[in-house]
Amino acid sequence: MDEFDALTERLRELGARAPVPGGDPLADIRRGRTALRRRHARRIGGVTTALVAVGAAAAIVPTPAWPGGSEESGSGPAVGASDDATPTPTPTPTPAPTSAARNKCLALPAYPTSDKTTQDGGGLGPSLGMLQADDPGTKAALRSYRQAAAAILDPAGRHIDPLDSERSDNIQLSTACDPRTGQHLTALGTKIGWTSGGALGVVELSVVSPDKDDPGRAYVNHTGWTDYPGRLPAGVVRARVTDYVEGGGGHAVVATRTDGLEVGVDAAGVWGNNVAPGSPVATSLPSVEDLLALAASPFLVLPAD
Amino acid sequence: MSRDEEFGAYVAARRSQLFQSAWLLCGDPHRAEDLVQDTLVKLYVAWPRVSRLDSTDAYVRRMLANGHIDEGRRPWRRERPTGDAPDLTGSPSRAEEADDLWDALRALPAGQRRVVVLRHYWGLSIEETAADLNVSTGTVKSQTSAAIASLRRVLTPESVATPASATHHTSGERRG
Numbered sequence: 001m002d003e004f005d006a007l008t009e010r011l012r013e014l015g016a017r018a019p020v021p022g023g024d025p026l027a028d029i030r031r032g033r034t035a036l037r038r039r040h041a042r043r044i045g046g047v048t049t050a051l052v053a054v055g056a057a058a059a060i061v062p063t064p065a066w067p068g069g070s071e072e073s074g075s076g077p078a079v080g081a082s083d084d085a086t087p088t089p090t091p092t093p094t095p096a097p098t099s100a101a102r103n104k105c106l107a108l109p110a111y112p113t114s115d116k117t118t119q120d121g122g123g124l125g126p127s128l129g130m131l132q133a134d135d136p137g138t139k140a141a142l143r144s145y146r147q148a149a150a151a152i153l154d155p156a157g158r159h160i161d162p163l164d165s166e167r168s169d170n171i172q173l174s175t176a177c178d179p180r181t182g183q184h185l186t187a188l189g190t191k192i193g194w195t196s197g198g199a200l201g202v203v204e205l206s207v208v209s210p211d212k213d214d215p216g217r218a219y220v221n222h223t224g225w226t227d228y229p230g231r232l233p234a235g236v237v238r239a240r241v242t243d244y245v246e247g248g249g250g251h252a253v254v255a256t257r258t259d260g261l262e263v264g265v266d267a268a269g270v271w272g273n274n275v276a277p278g279s280p281v282a283t284s285l286p287s288v289e290d291l292l293a294l295a296a297s298p299f300l301v302l303p304a305d
Numbered sequence: 306m307s308r309d310e311e312f313g314a315y316v317a318a319r320r321s322q323l324f325q326s327a328w329l330l331c332g333d334p335h336r337a338e339d340l341v342q343d344t345l346v347k348l349y350v351a352w353p354r355v356s357r358l359d360s361t362d363a364y365v366r367r368m369l370a371n372g373h374i375d376e377g378r379r380p381w382r383r384e385r386p387t388g389d390a391p392d393l394t395g396s397p398s399r400a401e402e403a404d405d406l407w408d409a410l411r412a413l414p415a416g417q418r419r420v421v422v423l424r425h426y427w428g429l430s431i432e433e434t435a436a437d438l439n440v441s442t443g444t445v446k447s448q449t450s451a452a453i454a455s456l457r458r459v460l461t462p463e464s465v466a467t468p469a470s471a472t473h474h475t476s477g478e479r480r481g
Contacts, residue, residue: 003457003460004453006461007421007425007456008425008426010406010459010460011329011406011421011422011425012425014407015326015329015426018328018337019334020324021324021334025312025316025317025320026313028313028316028320028342028346028349029309029312029313032312032352035346035349035350036350039350221334247335272333272336274335
């Protein structure tokens, strides 16, 4: 095998080991709908601005008396400008079939959805359902996660992002759908900024339901897991820990709890997508023991359906 | 099916593969997720047109590669490649070999990494890669050659069995 073929084989092996997150197609649809809505708004806004500008110009600029022209021809320039600004008809999105015609789950493989009423339809046709990220219970649970993280990992409030930080709106979730009962959360988590020595790290939490097929993000993001050698906190039946060096380094724990939930807490020295490459690394990360205490916290549970 | 249903089915089937590609391109799971999300947002907006194409996958692959190029143009995210593949000693295990490749891949300049991922992970020809990246075939060839030269030490594990061989390995040497 030459280098070319060797690289192909090795790269495909490497790609297969990628820590694929449990992406939710509904979240992608929601983001797409938002982008589409903004694009339509920009188009409408642009046309409106052009019309207002033309109207203002027509009102302010005196109509010239074109030599040898009639009254109509005297208004030639203004008419020409108006023609240029004639709006292109905005495409009208095709309405989707009504959700009433749907079952609890769409007939798509591994495609979770809900038939609850959504609030983010924005006039772009009937919605697929209120997405779990917009659910008040989900929001309350995430706030509870962040409060627990602040209380346990950084009681002095020196490192962790405050609750009202702009960076504290991150949501990581996975859903599944039961044809009879509809959509439900199988994992919920968030990323919280951790500032230390001018560097921005991140603490990532994930609470994973026992009926989720895939392991949680913390587990798939890293390798080298070993059983925690110390005493387990109350409510934890097994804990695995790892120290890693990639991405600025850090450590993570995954706790299997007596309530069946698997809770991952990952403290990384660099918040990969929020800092420039080569940025300093947060060194004063919370200890493994603190991460484990947070993983055992009764505040880290999935919201009730 | 509606746009949402078609798009949702496509995402459910392809998201993992897209993430794997993005992970190799970006060298970071967080950036990879951002890149995949950005790509899928653009895909959703363009879905009525894209879904009529013969190869939606090819279009999405191009969106992903272009998204990676666009991201690299943002000054605060501009990569600073080290240009150095990791020094290796001893006989690494299979898993460690993969990590070595991961480190070496991340050390490549972004342009070379894109060419490597498109040619070797997606299996594109030189011409297809050039078309996807909007560069000449000569650029693809030269970047492929430069990338393989940089990755040579991790592609031929025997050559790094001793520190000496790793130190004195030259670009002209290769194992068949």
